[in-house]
Amino acid sequence: MENTLVIYNSLTRKKETFTSIHPKHVGLYVCGPTVYGDPHLGHARPAITFDLLFRYLEHLGYKVRYVRNITDVGHLEADADDGEDKIAKKARLEKLEPMEVVQYYSDRYHEFMDALNVKKPSIEPRASGHIIEQLQLVKDILDKGYAYECNGSVYFDVEKYNKEHHYGKLSGRNIDDLLSTTRDLDGQSEKKKSYDFALWKKAAPEHIMRWPSPYSEGFPGWHLECSAMSAKYLGEEFDIHGGGMDLLFPHHECEIAQSTVANGHAPAHYWMHNNMITINGQKMGKSLGNFITLEEFFTGSNDLLEKAYSPMTIRFFILQAQYRSTVDFSNEALQAAEKGFTRLMEGMNNLEKVKPGDNSSFDVAAFKAKCYAALNDDLNSPILIAQLFDGVKQINNMIAGTANLTEEDLTAFKTLMRSMVEDILALKNEAASSAGQNELLGNVIDLMLQLRMDAKKNKDWATADRIRDELQNMGLIIKDTKDGFEWEIK
Ligand code: ZN
Numbered sequence: 001m002e003n004t005l006v007i008y009n010s011l012t013r014k015k016e017t018f019t020s021i022h023p024k025h026v027g028l029y030v031c032g033p034t035v036y037g038d039p040h041l042g043h044a045r046p047a048i049t050f051d052l053l054f055r056y057l058e059h060l061g062y063k064v065r066y067v068r069n070i071t072d073v074g075h076l077e078a079d080a081d082d083g084e085d086k087i088a089k090k091a092r093l094e095k096l097e098p099m100e101v102v103q104y105y106s107d108r109y110h111e112f113m114d115a116l117n118v119k120k121p122s123i124e125p126r127a128s129g130h131i132i133e134q135l136q137l138v139k140d141i142l143d144k145g146y147a148y149e150c151n152g153s154v155y156f157d158v159e160k161y162n163k164e165h166h167y168g169k170l171s172g173r174n175i176d177d178l179l180s181t182t183r184d185l186d187g188q189s190e191k192k193k194s195y196d197f198a199l200w201k202k203a204a205p206e207h208i209m210r211w212p213s214p215y216s217e218g219f220p221g222w223h224l225e226c227s228a229m230s231a232k233y234l235g236e237e238f239d240i241h242g243g244g245m246d247l248l249f250p251h252h253e254c255e256i257a258q259s260t261v262a263n264g265h266a267p268a269h270y271w272m273h274n275n276m277i278t279i280n281g282q283k284m285g286k287s288l289g290n291f292i293t294l295e296e297f298f299t300g301s302n303d304l305l306e307k308a309y310s311p312m313t314i315r316f317f318i319l320q321a322q323y324r325s326t327v328d329f330s331n332e333a334l335q336a337a338e339k340g341f342t343r344l345m346e347g348m349n350n351l352e353k354v355k356p357g358d359n360s361s362f363d364v365a366a367f368k369a370k371c372y373a374a375l376n377d378d379l380n381s382p383i384l385i386a387q388l389f390d391g392v393k394q395i396n397n398m399i400a401g402t403a404n405l406t407e408e409d410l411t412a413f414k415t416l417m418r419s420m421v422e423d424i425l426a427l428k429n430e431a432a433s434s435a436g437q438n439e440l441l442g443n444v445i446d447l448m449l450q451l452r453m454d455a456k457k458n459k460d461w462a463t464a465d466r467i468r469d470e471l472q473n474m475g476l477i478i479k480d481t482k483d484g485f486e487w488e489i490k
Contacts, residue, residue, distance in 0.1 A: 152216025
């Protein structure tokens with residue numbers, strides 16, 4: 001089957017047929033997290049959105065180089081050019097080294113992304129590991145005359161850029177509007193115009209994260225890292241750049257301006273943005289008191305939650321909305337998602353029990369075409385999920401004997417259902433995997449205790465005692481009985 005993937009390009013504001021630069025390879029860059037706090041829903045949505053894209057492109061046969069960065073320097077409070085570095089602030093409050101903060105929250109991020117079954121990107125570069133590349137870009141932009149130096153800091157000259165290019169083409173703004181919406185809080189900015197943005201900032205004496213440069217001891221502006229790292233790993237021109245809609249302006253607009261000056265053209269052909277998440281109809285934010293971390297979702301330990309919701313429930317819930325629409329989290333909606341997810345998993349379990357019949361009562365090829373049509377239409381996961389529920393209905397009918405497929409059709413149907421659910425949407429049966437793990441653990445303990453019995457029979461008391469002591473240290477209660485042994489976990 002020929003698949004034509006159509007994606008909505010934020011740059012042209014149109015749905016476009018996806019054509020990669022190289023016929024078999026795709027370069028994908030997605031702005032990753034700034035690692036200064038525990039992962040929350042706002043991290044889950046872009047990760048899952050671009051995981052779906054990554055998996056589907058691979059499914060279509062592309063070799064994908066997926067680069068998702070970690071911002072560990074230069075992202076200042078309020079996403080502005082002045083203020084404290086978000087990571088340095090956390091480090092100051094917690095009395096830690098900034099890199100301890102970065103390590104801890106990067107590890108937490110990875111742990112929760114694994115739980116959500118988000119595949120690891122091909123490369124995960126850190127901004128602090130690419131200072132040289134960023135300084136090279138600053139020099140390049142200065143040399144080309146699109147930046148100016150002031151008191152050891154370097155700023156991008158938006159006005160000059162805008163004379164030849166449209167600054168605001170991604171976000172649909174123009175610089176006259178920007179003058180009225182961006183203002184200097186104290187009127188003492190050293191920038192020529194309020195919409196100019198920092199490429200390099202001179203570090204204040206108390207600023208911890210700093211590097212030497214020809215301009216000052218300082219640090220890179222937040223937008224610079226993505227221009228430098230995407231060019232390094234994907235080339236000056238690559239296929240898709242993604243991120244949350246909140247990054248569209250100024251972050252991505254600035255990236256386009258920087259890369260256009262450096263390379264003479266915009267960096268990515270397609271720009272994709274996932275929409276935001278709201279909680280009970282409100283924007284999520286620490287100051288609004290409705291901030292829920294992923295750990296709180298998984299354990300239920302937040303007053304806003306009636307119960308815990310598993311990682312796969314969260315994944316399924318996010319996939320129930322097309323990535324460009326908003327998602328509103330409420331207990332009601334999550335419990336409905338949990339029911340739907342369970343029904344889908346039960347259908348997948350039942351699929352194993354279906355036996356072939358003499359003829360086929362429904363058209364597998366037509367069903368397959370509908371599944372791919374949903375994915376090809378800008379990753380329309382809710383339509384795909386609706387199709388998969390039709391598939392579940394057929395599975396249940398086949399078990400009840402009111403529908404059937406020939407052996408050949410059944411094989412095609414099973415392959416399709418599995419690849420859609422398990423490979424592309426990447427939903428997995430959590431109950432089965434934890435039950436499977438418990439069974440495995442039980443078997444291993446039984447084996448250890450059997451070996452202890454053997455040791456006792458051979459009068460190898462040292463080995464027998466060691467097995468007992470070490471298992472007890474791990475938290476097992478072991479009782480010798482007349483028939484052998486019993487154990488339980490404390
Ligand atoms: Zn970025």
